[in-house]
Amino acid sequence: MPARDRKTSEIRKDFISDYDGLADQWWDPRGALAPLGWIARARADFVPAARRDGAVLLDIACGGGLFGPHAVAKGYRAVGVDLSELSLREALRHGFDEVVRADVTELPFDDASFDVVTAGQCLEHVPDPYAVVAEACRVLRPGGTLVVDTIADTRVARFASITLAENVPVPGHPPRGTHDHRLFVNRERLTRTARTHGVELRLLGLRPRMREMARYALGRLDEVRMVRTGSTAVLFLGTGTKK
Numbered sequence: 386m387p388a389r390d391r392k393t394s395e396i397r398k399d400f401i402s403d404y405d406g407l408a409d410q411w412w413d414p415r416g417a418l419a420p421l422g423w424i425a426r427a428r429a430d431f432v433p434a435a436r437r438d439g440a441v442l443l444d445i446a447c448g449g450g451l452f453g454p455h456a457v458a459k460g461y462r463a464v465g466v467d468l469s470e471l472s473l474r475e476a477l478r479h480g481f482d483e484v485v486r487a488d489v490t491e492l493p494f495d496d497a498s499f500d501v502v503t504a505g506q507c508l509e510h511v512p513d514p515y516a517v518v519a520e521a522c523r524v525l526r527p528g529g530t531l532v533v534d535t536i537a538d539t540r541v542a543r544f545a546s547i548t549l550a551e552n553v554p555v556p557g558h559p560p561r562g563t564h565d566h567r568l569f570v571n572r573e574r575l576t577r578t579a580r581t582h583g584v585e586l587r588l589l590g591l592r593p594r595m596r597e598m599a600r601y602a603l604g605r606l607d608e609v610r611m612v613r614t615g616s617t618a619v620l621f622l623g624t625g626t627k628k
């Protein structure tokens with residue numbers, strides 16, 4: 386199904402065109418978006434296998450569809466929403482059944498229409514991430530699973546995700562300007578928002594395996610595994626069930 390146009394108001398259009406410009410890199414294991422694939426694999430561990438025929442997973446800000454193969458492997462029909470037209474085309478080539486071009490702060494779906502909603506590495510790119518979480522909870526069915534992962538609004542996250550990640554020229558490093566620390570997400574407000582909308586989130590930290598990072602940088606590995614950490618101060622994931 387072709388990507389549908391919808392509201393694109395007041396979004397940083399330069400940011401979206403960045404993703405259009407990077408669309409050929411979504412699936413390059415040594416490209417600028419490679420770490421998103423590692424995180425997608427880690428996210429999949431928190432998505433239960435589909436419990437009914439026709440179960441549907443919505444991937445908010447699906448980008449080039451890195452979560453598509455995981456959604457399919459778990460038995461879901463996968464729907465993606467994003468503003469980057471070229472990325473949505475990639476998503477359709479990688480397991481997504483349907484993509485919709487829309488602003489994630491105003492999802493064009495009915496209440497309680499999805500069994501699972503994922504939002505990976507998206508909240509830290511939007512001016513109002515809490516509105517996105519409210520929307521994610523709204524479209525989730527009672528008993529459904531929400532999985533979000535993003536970057537915390539801490540100094541250490543700013544150092545790790547911008548100062549280091551965007552400036553050290555190793556394979557897989559994001560281009561300069563990918564992140565704006567002012568958009569990093571407040572964990573307390575995130576959990577409070579989800580709770581208000583019926584989802585009690587459990588937070589945990591994620592980080593890449595350092596030894597594998599070194600081997601990846603040397604060209605000896607094509608993928609780095611993520612591990613869970615006690616600290617949610619940098620990259621963290623939240624998951625919960627809708628009441």
Ligand SMILES: C[S@@+](CC[C@H](N)C(=O)[O-])C[C@H]1O[C@@H](n2cnc3c(N)ncnc32)[C@H](O)[C@@H]1O
Nearest residue numbers: 404421446447448451467468469488489505506
């Ligand atoms: C870092 S990428 C993450 C993509 C995907 N979730 C993943 O983990 O591979 C951020 C994505 O958010 C999308 N995006 C940013 N702001 C958006 C908005 N307001 N509405 C829809 N998509 C948005 C971008 O186009 C991009 O594809």
